[in-house]
Amino acid sequence: MAAPLLLRTFRKPIIACTYKYTYQGATISNHTYNHRLASTEAAAASVQLANAGGLVGYWQTLSNSTPVAYMQDVLIKIHDYSGLPWWASIVLSTFLLRSVVTLPLTIYQHKITARIEQIALEMPAIVEELKKEAAMAKRKFKWSEQQTLIVYRRSIKKQWQNLIVRDNCHPMKTMIVLWGQIPLWIFQSVALRNLVYMLPDPTSIQAQIVTTEMTIGGFGWIPNLTVVDHSYILPVALGLINLAIIEVQAMSRTRPSTRLQNIANNVFRGLSVVMVPVACTVPSALCVYWVASSSFGLAQNLLILSPEVRRSVGIPKTQTELREPYDLLWLKIQQRLRLAERPPADKPAAK
Template sequence: MYQTTIALHRLPLHLTHRIYRFLHTTSSCYNLFALGSTALYTVHGTGVPWWAAIPLTTLLIRSVMLPVVFWSRNRMIRYARIKPLIKAWEFQYMKLSYFDSEKIKKLNQKRNELFHRHSCHPIGSLVLPLVQIPLFFIMTFVLRGMSGSSFLLFSGLNVPVEVSLAHEGIGWIQDLTVSDPIGFLPVCLGLISLINIQLNLDFYKEMVSVPIFLTRLAQGNALVFTFVSMQAPTALSLYWVTSSLFSVIQNLVLHFVKPLPYFPRHFKK
């Protein structure tokens, strides 16, 4: 084992990384983290410095997810088109037969048949967040590990520290393993997050009524996330800012390319 360690230290960093991952086998769950690491090293292996490789990898991963995004958007559009009919049914049944279990059962059956006919069951809306949220955390933990910082829960991921992150920055962020010294990226992250929250409120107000306390909670979380990023490695802040900016542009494109149909306001109640 000692000889193997010495041999690894004599190899170039990128080869050491590959052998390190080969010698330390992990469960299938951790293979997802290896995929995130591989994506970063693949882009960096083209000769791109880390300050550009991290945003480029983020854009690449988010672009790969676009088919799922458009699939989910098309389902949302179909659901919006039939929602006035569903609301009319619900109003009629609830008014005339609120305590009639048979009528309620019939309403649910008709509603499910309509969802099936138009391929727009609301449960399908969970697909996109079920893919995006784990991916977000995977890339977060991988970049934290590469920067020399890791959560205790994932301390066994065997993500090696990437020493070149310390000298492949740009401008005022030469060392990507430490936090942004002037706090520019965290502030950008907070502003972009708040913009994205407002866009979602404006674009989806015809689909769902969001309680004001949930809006304030989301805005508060964006501010908390800003302070968290002030303590995070700059490599991680680069990923968060790029991903958040992509979300804003994606929402704008979807709003104008695939707008949600408008339905009368009284159907919302």
Template sequence: MFRSAILRAGKVPSRATFQPQLIRFQQSAGAGFVGIRFKSSDSSSVADAAADVTSKLSEIQTQLPSFDESTIEAVSQLGQAVGDASNQIGYLSSIGMAKSWLWPPDLIQNVMEQVHVYAGLPWWATICVTTVLARVLLFPLYVKYSDTLGRTSRIKPEMDKVNADLMSCSDTTKAQQIAMKRKKLLSENGIKNRYLLVPVVQIPIAISFFTSIREMCIYPVDGLATQGIAWFQNLTLADPYLGLQCLTAAMFVALARKGGESGAQQFSPQMKKVFTFLPILTIPVTMNLSAGVVLYLAVNGVCSMIQTLLLRSESARKFLNIAEVVHHPTPANQGPQKGVFESFRENIQKARDQAEKRATMKENDDKMKDLAKKEKENQRIKIVRKK
């Protein structure tokens, strides 16, 4: 700064020339250096000022605290304490999760915390074990579901005829008789329709798993960022190679080819095509989800595939006393098989016709009730004759 001023002036400058640079130097040096005076006529004043600045800076540096080994050890112990807290029961409730054992997402978080702490498993293994545990608990219901489908396949021609008669009937009395016949047919073959709702039961369970794991990954829970495996070490981030997404899609495609989770469902060729391409579309949909969430989907798909192969095995069906699936030939008068959209339109039309018939039947019932009521009132009327 001072050298440039001397070069521009071509001679030793006066104090007025050095005054602006002196003020800026004092402001930048700090309040401790304000008292230093420069004499422009003395050539050693600049060197003295520089020596004073150097001494002041060395004094400030000696006053700064140094991070010795004890400080570093304290910081590491603090981090270890936080990690130990995440391995204790109640850690999830302390951060606002797993607050109840009744609400399904909180219930799943509580179960995962119990497995993680008492089994000492990393988080990727905890998610896998909890998913398999849920599938094991649902397996008896799927056995009943597969048995119901097998028993229903035995009487499929009779059931189709009864359902067609019930759909075409417009008389209330006759419809009730057909419904009783259908109920008797189901009872004689040991068929209970309530087991057909088993796949619906899995929907809220899957949603609860998705919600709970996603919440844990978003927070994120301590350990999820480091306790992954293989190529997805961080469970809070998306799978960088889409390996879990592709595995999930492959499992569900194979599941549709093998007859669903019961191993006894009979899909038409058109429906098999739909179930083949639909899981592939889920890959771009789930590509931004956390690896922990997609890990649950992949493990759930693998469990479904193993369950399907088990329920398709003849020895397993005999051991579990599951009825065999009977494949009936297609009637000759049925014609070529219809497409998916055509069958959908036909089902909508049938439902519309059935709703109109039910409305007509209800109107006729109301008329019959009105006539019966009037007839009952007329029976109470007595004709009195005068003598």
């Protein structure tokens, strides 16, 4: 711990000293000259690592983008102010950012979904009324079956739109979590990669110090966060956690899955498996972030199943809400593992 603290202590003075020598035109000492030679070599090595990782074209533009720069600054500040080693700082920053960004969006998404389910209960009565009106209009205006059907369908669509506007629950809002979570995941991943490879400016003293701190800021079997996890523990854990998230979402549904949902589940299962070999080739700092982010997502999905939690955050009660979600999940897990007979039908919450 002494080395990172020492580097952090001298971070700003070193930068100031460098600018002083540069702008005043003073004679550069041998120590400073050797330091710059080392910086140049580090810069070349970092560029080679970046190019070897495919950081060209679009990815290079993303690496140099403003959101990634802000994310790098946030990660460094959280590390400096917390005083934690880099692995713990990455976990802390992940939990903080997801609590601020994705957790509120997830709660809002569940509110929208609950409102849509509630207004769907109003539609049968509206449909019956529209059928009567369509039959009366057909007799009065001598409409054909085709004309009556067209007017009837337009009326249903208009009434549905009115209900959506009334409760402010457009179905597109159910995708809001992806709009926040995917950019956050990309920006933080690229920012951590930049910190590992001293990008976008390998000659920066701060970049060199951060990378040096990461080389001794790991834990257990990965003391160096700038290298891959050769034990494959983190990559395998990442795949298992992502698969657990998908299965929890699938098993918590109270209605039979549609064909589209089954296809989506299979696609995400495939992506979870593909992420394992990808995680085996990236620095451990990225693996720590990915595992921490997925762990937060799994805990979030489990927590939001609780009726008590849903009421506390203002999610309306619905007919498809599970009364005892954790008991049901455990029963379904046992059934999949053939440790128990087929579980009873899901119990929707009482009205």
